[in-house]
Amino acid sequence: MDAWSLRLHGVGNASAVELGSAMASIEHQGKPWLTIDCGAEGLSAFEAQYGHPPGAVFITHVHMDHVAGLERLFVSTYFDPERQGRTRLYVPAPVVPLLQRRVGDYPNVLAEGGANFWDAFQLVPVSDAFWHDGLRLEVFPVRHHWPDTAFGLRLRGSVVWSGDTRPIPEMLARHADAGELIAHDCALHGNPSHTGLDDLEREYGEALRKRMLLYHYAGHADATAMVARGYRVARPGESWPLAAPRATMPALP
Template sequence: MTRNSVSYSLFFTGTGSGGNLSVGSSAAVLEADDKPILLIDCGPGTLNAFAERYQGELPAAIFITHCHLDHIADLEILTVRARLRNLAPIPIFVPVGLIQLLHERLASYPGQMAEGDHDFWQSFQLRPVSDSFRSGDETFRIHPTRHHGPGSSFALQLPGRFFYTGDTRPVPELLHHVSIDSETIFHDCGTISNPSHTGLEDLEREYREDIRQRLVLYHYADATAAGQMRDAGYKVASPGERHII
């Protein structure tokens, strides 16, 4: 099977900024021919939304954009569910600079499960990532973005298919020079900017028109914010929505 014969899509289990249950925590699933092949982030509620979409399955592989709890908290639940099902370790692709922080936030508690003294990492196969990684039939690239401190958050790119920014301020140096014209750009955006996130007013100032036409916005506060961004002429992702890429 050639790459061009595969139908790819990105399904959003949640599209929110972590504060409103109605839009969930931002996370997405890359699908190949409707089958989930890579979960991007795993915040609160992600696993239940994933199970509802895929008939109780657990993720086959995971990529982590950054280590804020609204993007990783459900990994602790996942290690329990994987252990109870006696699953093989799940590959988890983590940018090298985030490994220590991920370990400190979720994996340093001793003896997480009484059954067999199972700990966090026994449920996962850690796959450190420098600038690219191979998963399934595809090679993905990662890029540092602008979120809090330097090197704290990373975008995920499947060249020619999609560019997923993760949490970020505008990154014209990436989208103008690294993103390929055929890629859908899934971009962090709220109605108001702050030092860690893109705001609606940033988009026109920072990006060319051809880039803005390829944007699909996510990581917003609530449905009202999503409506405001749509009124401004942008495509906006919704929880439970599938985007062909």
Template structure:
């Protein structure tokens, strides 16, 4: 009598059945959307979230840590990517160090490699008087060249147009999100690097300047297929939102949870 015989799985089939691809962030929450002189919108900082839980903080301005704690049940950021070294984007790192060190926590800092020396100089006197430990006992420095892995997910960084060459960087998770950081328009990146599925967060105020984008700059430099994916941030005040509306640009507001990539559709 013939019986069914189950053939053993090959090693490849066993691997495929057990392998679960890492989950990517599904939403973003901006703790602040303002420029350096904004008094009402807060320092621009964004939390990429997975299932509404914090996954990666982008930048850490003066008010970022307190807002992060209020938003995420008194948690401290555990992973931070730094786009550039202006104080409205890194001014909260000292506060984060003290709170993390006193609570016995560690924080991984992803920093573009060309910014590492200057960041170390900026933080060289930051330490606890209570213990024989400096800031690098609490911060785990992870220098980033072109890309890095975070919780099994590969992200890419690109230099953008802000002040000096190689002084500011965008963050890109293909198919999910592109975060410009402070920059002038970067059509060479958004045309060649994005897949078309990403949600794009882009620096923009009403009027541009040599270091930041304005409405006219975005409309001039980007085709409609890119502009329809763009959400602007890093603007000066709430009153500028009406100008964005007239230009057909979407804008980010503080503390709104925004779906990413295909979920945005």
């Protein structure tokens, strides 16, 4: 069995608490292989699904609906001798100082002192690409608030995760050219930080839109309206099948 899938732990925007914070895991053989983001509601859904905290997380950006679960993940990881220092956090290099200010700068992460926030994790800053469990993943900037503060992720031939973004046709032309499922930020109506259906239809061709799975919307009514317009819309807890990735182990010298 070599099945790959995308599990949606949460699919809503920052206000859609009933949908959970946008967060997903790439699964391999039914187990979480790499998790994307760590919001509070999303982390609860992850732990309910698998019975343990994530072992490897890619952070797209540092808005709290995407990183608020890291404090709880610190606690569950730091006090577990088998996990302490082994939980990988892959973070785009420009995001590292932002993440430090968000979650790592508290004076004493433990009341009695003696610990740094990052002691619980293996922090791995990444640039255009990184290796995880023998496979290469690509990282690319997206259009969300300030430049170089938010990033998307690609596992070639399998899945592209846009992260929070406005339309990014130039990025998807390069990073979604191998038939991947494209999980894309989209609500019924767009705004200066997020994509709406009109934006989607203006910026992307039909062939690309047919590969999209929409998430980060405002509520159940939005989802119903988007489905009525012919789109696939992610629901919390769903698992979507993925093609096996084309990325391979690096060649031995």
